[in-house]
Amino acid sequence: MRLGKFQWKNPVFLAPMAGVTDKAFRETVRSVGGHLVWTEMISDKALTYQNSRTLDMLNLSGEPSPRIVQLFGSDPEIMAKAAVLAVEKGADVVDINMGCPTPKIVKNGEGSALLLDLPLAQRIAETVVKNVEVPVTVKMRLGWTAEKIVAPELAKRLEEVGVQMVSVHGRTREQFYAGKANRELIRKVKEEVNIPVIANGDIFSPQDAQEALELTGCDGVMIGRGALGNPWLIPQIEHFLQEGEILPETSWEEKIEVALAHLERVLNYKGERIGLNEMRKHAVWYIKGVHNAAKIRDHIMQTKNSQEMKDVFLKVLHNHVYS
Ligand SMILES: Cc1cc2nc3c(=O)[nH]c(=O)nc-3n(C[C@H](O)[C@H](O)[C@H](O)COP(=O)(O)O)c2cc1C
CATH class of the missing domain: 3.20.20.70 (Aldolase class I)
Structure with missing residues (x-):
């Protein structure tokens, strides 16, 4: 077209x-x-x-x-x-x-x-x-x-x-x-x-x-x-x-890396306060399907600054199973 x-x-x-x-x-x-x-x-x-x-x-x-x-x-x-x-x-x-x-x-x-x-x-x-x-x-x-x-x-x-x-x-x-x-x-x-x-x-x-x-x-x-x-x-x-070919599933490593890069962009364009607020919904969407997603979601909603949100993502990345 x-x-x-x-x-x-x-x-x-x-x-x-x-x-x-x-x-x-x-x-x-x-x-x-x-x-x-x-x-x-x-x-x-x-x-x-x-x-x-x-x-x-x-x-x-x-x-x-x-x-x-x-x-x-x-x-x-x-x-x-x-x-x-x-x-x-x-x-x-x-x-x-x-x-x-x-x-x-x-x-x-x-x-x-x-x-x-x-x-x-x-x-x-x-x-x-x-x-x-x-x-x-x-x-x-x-x-x-x-x-x-x-x-x-x-x-x-x-x-x-x-x-x-x-x-x-x-x-x-x-x-x-x-x-x-x-x-x-x-x-x-x-x-x-x-x-x-x-x-x-x-x-x-x-x-x-x-x-x-x-x-x-x-x-x-x-x-x-x-x-x-x-x-x-x-x-x-x-x-x-x-x-006509289905690509392999995206790995959790890639998902979290992309989510972290997304967070950096949001902070860059919107600043810490608005950026963090706006990123919360995206963060919850990114972790959908990961083991213990409900618990991670609670942590994401409670994060008080962007470093805390990064830490949640990094914990998911390094632990795979979030406990
Ligand atoms: C959070 C959200 C915001 C939306 N905002 C717009 C918008 O700004 N303009 C628009 O034309 N449609 C908007 N839509 C509708 C979507 O563009 C789309 O038409 C609708 O979600 C159906 O497609 P889907 O089943 O793939 O979600 C919005 C949808 C959602 C979920």
Whole structure:
């Protein structure tokens, strides 16, 4: 598939995840061999107000292409302004969020609320497309409820105004994360448009990815929760789709080394206090499955500084069995 100057075969994207896919995690995913990573969703309004925390979220310095920035908002003009800023900061793809189900987002008419107003969704995309030179993409859910599936029609409308790729999470807003991602409805989106469509939802293994591609006919896959504490899943899926071979399990030594490097990055970008706080959830995800994980999790939650967290990781690394 092609997206502007990029060309990929069966691309495997790291999904945008608020509070997760920050610069430190994107670098970590790249360090283990993933390269199609997305930023967290970034508020168009906060960006145009030059909010300093929001500008930090847009720090793409030193990151290789493709630098895919996701924006959320509900006003076409503000979205376009934010998109221009994102491109100035180095974005080479601008993605628009039409899927976030969180009440505080949808009450402002943003995220999946746009699934209730297709003409507005289309106008937002059209205005952004007209204002930036880089490809504009959209990530969406299937619809607001099972009775109101709009993704195929929305994708068609977006294609008409120049959107170059859509990613579809196979759930409705009403579902949040309940039930199973619906691959048949993603397939309907793929059949409706000529632009690339990326399948998203419930892909936790290379086999899941292959099955999703077969069932949906999509051009690529996108991985969210499966990559939490498991950034290796992205290159493992890529390898399987290209070579048909399952790579060996990542060793605990490698997992802990990558977690330690991730911690250093978080501390570097966010400082000791915020960094430690943000790393706790990642640390718990990294140690999932290790012997005595519940006990280690308690220790991680109690760490008072980054050295204590490093010590927990090193203890896991050197003891293997944490006692
Ligand atoms: C912690 C978390 C944060 C998320 N933040 C975003 C976001 O900022 N933008 C977005 O489009 N989707 C967001 N999502 C949804 C994911 O991108 C993805 O669509 C969803 O998790 C389904 O994929 P999965 O089954 O592989 O997790 C988030 C999901 C999680 C778990």
